[in-house]
Amino acid sequence: MSQLIARILLAIFVIPIASLIYMVAFIQSERWLYRWINYQTYATYRDIARMRFGFSGLIAWAFLAIWWFLLWRKSVRWNGTRIGLTAGAVVLAAIAGIIVAAILNQSERGFGDFIGSATAPLLWIVATIFVWRETAAERAARVNNSGQDAIVCPTCGYNLTGLTEPRCPECGTQFTLDQLLASQPSRTRADLET
Template sequence: MSNLLSRLLLSLILLVGAPVVYCVSYFVLDGSLIRTDELSLLASNGVTSLFIVVAWILIWRRQVVWTAGRRQMTIVAGLLALIPALLVNLIISATSRFVDEVAIVIGGLCWCSVWLALTVFIWRETALERAKRLGEVSESAIACPNCGYNMTGLRQARCPECGTQYTLDELFGMLRERAADLEREQVEAK
């Protein structure tokens, strides 16, 4: 089994396991430690979210290039995901006085799915990172800005991999930009 396949399977197991964690934490907390239903559900939201966040990061951490920007965005995504979660919670609570519990559960579900979806975009590697990972970029190599294909030695400014057509000044401009990016990333990494 390849590494990627085992990560995908673990992700699937995580999504199936999350409701189990939710139920177990609810039954442990409710009645024994916490008196009200709403608080027990809120605490179970917290426990399950923590489980998902930790497991998700553990599964994918080696696949992600952890720049300072990505770390910050991952945390910001957690805060951003609170907005739709609270909105959904408010809307459901407003429509009926008797479904507060449902509002809490769906609000938690909403937070987890929004955060997970955001991490997929935040953690995705850029064309430049892909090129570096594949060893296709050295300081002087010209890589296709669109797909990272090494265009060194070509007699035309058209990428044979993705078909994007460039002008020479575009390629030189992007080469300078990339050198600046590399420099900035090296400074950030320090």
């Protein structure tokens, strides 16, 4: 299994696992919230249900965000704009979730809270795909750079450009030509980023 395939599989499984975490958080939140609410002022059953959906949504979202970030952080070209848009997407997704909840609550009270709390993290994930993917200019620069990569010694990184035999003059290691080609750093990148 290549690195890229493994990452795509991990990306596919994040949503079902986050759904499980949502359900567990929802079940557990009943005990926690009722214990806490005993000391609070009057709260209706609906207020408590709304809090439980919100709480479960936040827990699932936090899990999703950490998993998603760890999975893709190395292949995202981080800059000020990307970090700002990623944070802005959190706010927009939360607002969208609240709007969805308000609209659906008009026809089915409580159901809207559930859908809204699930909508926000899902919208954020979709937004990050657009924010994190490389722009056309970034892709052009990357392809350009990988094309210019010199053949280097896999053992010590010495530039082997112009040599007529597959032996590193720096560290003395000998290779066959296919070993040399297969172990080039640019090849590993090409496997990860296509």
